[in-house]
Amino acid sequence: MTEMLSGGEILIRALQDEGVEQIFGYPGGAALHIYDAIFKQQKVEHILVRHEQAATHMADGYARATGNPGVVLVTSGPGATNAITGIATAYMDSIPMIVISAQVPHEVIGTDAFQETDMIGISRPIVKHSFIVKTAKEIPWLVKQAFYIAKSGRPGPIVIDIPKDTTDPNELFEYSYPESVSLRSYKPALKGHSGQIRKAAVALLKAKRPIIYAGGGVVQGAAEDELVAVARLTGFPVTNTLMGLGSFPGNDPQFVGMLGMHGTFESNNAMHHADLILAVGARFDDRVTNNPAKFCPGATIIHIDVDPASISKVITADIPIVGPAKPVLAELHASLQAELANHPFDKSSLEAWWKRIGQWRDAHGLDHDQRRRKSESGQLLPQQVIQAVYRATRGEAFVTSDVGQHQMFAAQYYKFGRGRQWINSGGLGTMGFGLPAAMGVQFAVPDATVVCVTGEGSFMMNMQELSTCMQYALPIKIVNLNNQALGMVKQWQDMQYGGRYSHSTYRDALPDFDQLLRSFGHHSFTARTLDELDAVVDEAFSDELKDKLVFINAYVDPDEHVYPMLVRGGALEDMVLSKGVA
């Protein structure tokens, strides 16, 4: 028997058939037919947010934690434009997301109707693809394509713009959901070129000073095991980009830490002095390369990426390999094993290389016992807070962050053990991301410990979602590194603008966070000293408060800087290591 459904019902039914369990959204005029269709069913749970930007970050967090596309539903006009920042965030970090934006009815499109905006036009540069629905009949096919495109190849956000008339409850259509999808104009690579992979294997075997540079593509491509296997077989050092953290175990002896702007001394030096770089799912972002003209002068570069446009975009690859990380690394591993029979690794060179890395690490590696440190002012240090949280969560929590100093401290001092554990806005650098992203993670993995490391600046950008947390009883742990200023801006002003703090402080205008949190029914604690911090962290992560949202307001030294920091316009080996010393 064929089912007859309205356009709104077809949309929700298609989402059900796609396996969607939760969507994040906010209703409004043009979306009301769709909302009525949601009301009449049980399978797809709708999460009501307080601002559409937060809906997109929640869907984003959901996608980053699970690998499945997050789904957003917003109304036309302001609903759609509020979603833009979240779409751009997902686009920059290649996160699969479906954004369904309602639109004014076809007959008034182009007339500047109430709450009309050209969503397809506005979102065009920040989506992987977008669709506008012409008739309800095509909705199942568009939804099918949207999910396929969002997830495959280099993932990304998709917008489906749905004019209100196509969801009319009085017009019924036969429903059926397509079983498969194939597009003549879209054929993402499913495996790498075997000849290129063999070439890469030979180059790896000849390397004297190699390093594996692994990015978010390893996480997105679920290639963590394959990465570890290649690292084990070769014995090479591994560095991660900000987006790749967790793809290689953070406490593994072969791990040399994050690279780039605030990367470790040893990883940036190892990159600069390498004779071979195996880049996997990383895109030579400007925060990694520093000055491209001075980037790793002696290195042969093997670049594995699913997106051909990422290869040789910034740094020319000597051996480009287009394909998803997982099958390419697996084939590289097999190829290495085959080649090993007639060409062993250069063991003595590798030993000398590791010795050099060890010297860099001993000289200026991150101090993993920050408790010994004392700030000049005697205040808590932000790194101490991250380490306390790491200890309390046994390194197992999902950690989301906002953007700024706290993000870098979390990236440096929380040692991530698995992919998808570290969730942050790397490419776009979106303040306000952390809390809603943590909410998305908690919705996706209800039993997990989810920590949002934030700063008071970022937190205040989306703190209206505390109300959503109350409504859905989300037991997120928010760790606020409160330095009463926009710390990273202030750091740059210290280093490059003679300490002129132009609009980077608001010290006298901060809320009483304990009261603020309590007004939403949440728990909140303040810490100013190491002893207070220990007590507060223990309590926040105790079994008694397991099901509660807890906010830790940690007052940290406002003058602390993030180091190392790359010298502007320099090479990767050019780093500032502490205040006043270049």
Added chain:
Amino acid sequence: MRRLLAVLLENEAGALSRVIGLFAQRNYNIESLTVAPTEDRTLSRLTLLTEGDDEKIEQVTKHLNRLIEVVKVNDLTEGAHIERELMLIKVRAEGNGHREELYRTCRIFRGTVVDVTPDSYTVQLTGPTKKLLAFMRAIGETSILEVVRTGVSGIGRGDKILEL
């Protein structure tokens, strides 16, 4: 370096705007652009004239290929190809001597006069861009009243075919 790209894309609303948007976003230049459906109504073919060295064109090509609606991209300037452009040009044509001379020039360039008034000719001219520019130089800037050019269309020579 001057590059002529041939692009096959899905003949769908919004597809062209994505191509143009890509050039704007990535700071690439479009010198000229022609577009129309092919013998297969579901496909449009674009000929796009741009500037860039090998590296830049490689990036442009990759980014074009990344657009979901783009089916094929080919750099025509890499091989032997034919380029044509059509120009409609309205020129001042006053006095018998001047009108005669214009008409002669037009014939030399194998142009066709497609509209005549007592003071003007409208000439239709096809050919590679160079020829159109040469015609404009030949008749002199002061005679020109209005120029409309289609931009370059291109096709590979011989057996080379851009197809699905």
